[in-house]
Amino acid sequence: MIQYKSVTKIYGEDVTAVDQVSLDVNEGEIVVLLGPSGCGKTTLLRMVNGLESVTDGDILFNGESIKSLNEIELRRKIGYVIQSNGLFPNMNIEQNVTVVPTLLGWSKEDKKKRFEELMELVGLDAEDYRKRYPHELSGGQQQRIGVIRALAADPPAMLMDEPFGALDPIIRERVQDEFLAIQRELNKTILFVSHDIDEAIKMGDKIALMKDGQLMQFDTPSQILQNPANDFVAQFVGKDRMVKSLTIHRIEQLMERYELLDSSIEKGQIATVSKSSNLRDVLSYILESKQQAVHVVNENDEVIGQVDFALVNQYMIDLAEKDEPVVNP
Amino acid sequence: MGKNVITWTVRVIVYLGLLAFFIWVFSNEYLNHLVENFEEFLVLLRQHIQLVALSSFLAIAVAVPSAIIVTRPKFQRFEGVVSTVVNFGYTIPNMAILALMMGIMGIGFQTAVVALFIYSILPIFRNTLAGIQSVNSNLIDSAKGMGFKPYQILFKVELPNAAYSIIAGIRTAVVINIGATALAYLIGGGGLGNWIFVGINVFDNSILISGALPITLLAITVDLFLRLLERKVVPRGARPSTR
Numbered sequence A: 001m002i003q004y005k006s007v008t009k010i011y012g013e014d015v016t017a018v019d020q021v022s023l024d025v026n027e028g029e030i031v032v033l034l035g036p037s038g039c040g041k042t043t044l045l046r047m048v049n050g051l052e053s054v055t056d057g058d059i060l061f062n063g064e065s066i067k068s069l070n071e072i073e074l075r076r077k078i079g080y081v082i083q084s085n086g087l088f089p090n091m092n093i094e095q096n097v098t099v100v101p102t103l104l105g106w107s108k109e110d111k112k113k114r115f116e117e118l119m120e121l122v123g124l125d126a127e128d129y130r131k132r133y134p135h136e137l138s139g140g141q142q143q144r145i146g147v148i149r150a151l152a153a154d155p156p157a158m159l160m161d162e163p164f165g166a167l168d169p170i171i172r173e174r175v176q177d178e179f180l181a182i183q184r185e186l187n188k189t190i191l192f193v194s195h196d197i198d199e200a201i202k203m204g205d206k207i208a209l210m211k212d213g214q215l216m217q218f219d220t221p222s223q224i225l226q227n228p229a230n231d232f233v234a235q236f237v238g239k240d241r242m243v244k245s246l247t248i249h250r251i252e253q254l255m256e257r258y259e260l261l262d263s264s265i266e267k268g269q270i271a272t273v274s275k276s277s278n279l280r281d282v283l284s285y286i287l288e289s290k291q292q293a294v295h296v297v298n299e300n301d302e303v304i305g306q307v308d309f310a311l312v313n314q315y316m317i318d319l320a321e322k323d324e325p326v327v328n329p
Numbered sequence B: 001m002g003k004n005v006i007t008w009t010v011r012v013i014v015y016l017g018l019l020a021f022f023i024w025v026f027s028n029e030y031l032n033h034l035v036e037n038f039e040e041f042l043v044l045l046r047q048h049i050q051l052v053a054l055s056s057f058l059a060i061a062v063a064v065p066s067a068i069i070v071t072r073p074k075f076q077r078f079e080g081v082v083s084t085v086v087n088f089g090y091t092i093p094n095m096a097i098l099a100l101m102m103g104i105m106g107i108g109f110q111t112a113v114v115a116l117f118i119y120s121i122l123p124i125f126r127n128t129l130a131g132i133q134s135v136n137s138n139l140i141d142s143a144k145g146m147g148f149k150p151y152q153i154l155f156k157v158e159l160p161n162a163a164y165s166i167i168a169g170i171r172t173a174v175v176i177n178i179g180a181t182a183l184a185y186l187i188g189g190g191g192l193g194n195w196i197f198v199g200i201n202v203f204d205n206s207i208l209i210s211g212a213l214p215i216t217l218l219a220i221t222v223d224l225f226l227r228l229l230e231r232k233v234v235p236r237g238a239r240p241s242t243r
Ligand SMILES: Nc1ncnc2c1ncn2[C@@H]1O[C@H](COP(=O)(O)OP(=O)(O)OP(=O)(O)O)[C@@H](O)[C@H]1O
Pocket: A011, A012, A015, A016, A017, A035, A036, A037, A038, A039, A040, A041, A042, A043, A044, A195
């Protein structure tokens, strides 16, 4: 849906912010642009909706060069969220959320209905917040409003520049989870800037890791973690990359390759986890309960087997050796 | 909290001072001249208000659009030049502007309007400029990114968020203008300044006060009215106390 074709951006005479980057963002996918400060993530993002010009190369949106498209119309088709949420202080929450529908000339009733739908999506009471102003909301609430504002006109694509960067870690996790839940329903095509590897692993279907304007690796989170393309990538993902990669594998995926162990020990004595838990949580539970294994239960809370350290270890070794791309959930 | 206490103390002192002034005025029957010459008073008051209204209106009509123009990306490089000229204009004493205008245009109502107009431009221009420039660039950025057209960015984002500062500038300019209009008498512009200067010349406090007191009341009333307007016009989220 969004295709970068050898895109270069040079600011002024000689600041090369983006250097011949090519990558495709498929429909319904979240691609995270990841990398250290100043590596060109924001620049790369802002070239899509024409907030920065493209020096060389081209960007295609739905197969058409963005240079051939009407800039204003293009922007209204692409939701845009920035770190400091960019809510308009002079407008109340309803006006903020429905600002693009207003530009598009929606009727009052349609806007009202849409506002209520969106507020429900993020679990905020429409009546309570309608007439409030941005400064009367907490940081987390403001950020949620920023996100639903970008969704208001139901754009097929979204550009998000460190949308949750200003939030403290606990709130950030919650907003991330909430956003992923929304995305599972809406299937937007999303470019998401982050400088946080954990956020990238969690949010991304794919990660584009950048350094000094160049694309270092473009791959699924598990591939980036297990098969870093070069030293920079390995260093960026950190020494604990195997532990990190545990978070993107769930018991269900392990069950596709291995039989669960027999549940010989009575339920109740050892910890119980659902089969949709990730492997990092599994290990935490095993350590916590000071036992050798955990019970795995299905949706109906019935014990279907056990997982222990050795099985997780086996699975991870297997993955790394097979060198085979693991499809991210 | 502390700031509030100071504000209130100052306010109380000002109002007590005003009250003392009124008591002094009434106990000396200084308003007799006004009462006895009520017809003339109405004429002078009307002239005064006309001078203020016309010159303020012209100043707003010139200063606000100028400030908007020099903050557009295309014209930004002129901002320095325009600001310097306007600021320089304000360093000339208003008496000198009056004299200058009289040299060019002769005496009369129009000359007074032009002189007052010139003197009112700066506070409005400067506040409009500051208001627009203080609008967070992130807001403009996200407005652009959402597909606002340039005029929509101006009217829906920049001006509403600068409104407080713009109206404050207008308020300052108009209130100063009401006082400065007393000088219009010197160039035959009319207004309540007539009585003030006649009162000074013939050492008659009653004539002087009959001119000065209505000017003060007019300034206070207009100030109050513009504060009310500001409350009505400026959205709650765009007032400085909420930033
Ligand atoms: N308007 C500009 N003019 C000149 N140079 C710029 C401009 N904007 C960005 N740059 C430079 O381009 C490079 C990439 O900037 P960019 O904002 O894309 O980085 P980033 O990866 O988003 O960084 P961060 O994580 O700090 O937001 C930096 O070296 C920056 O100094």
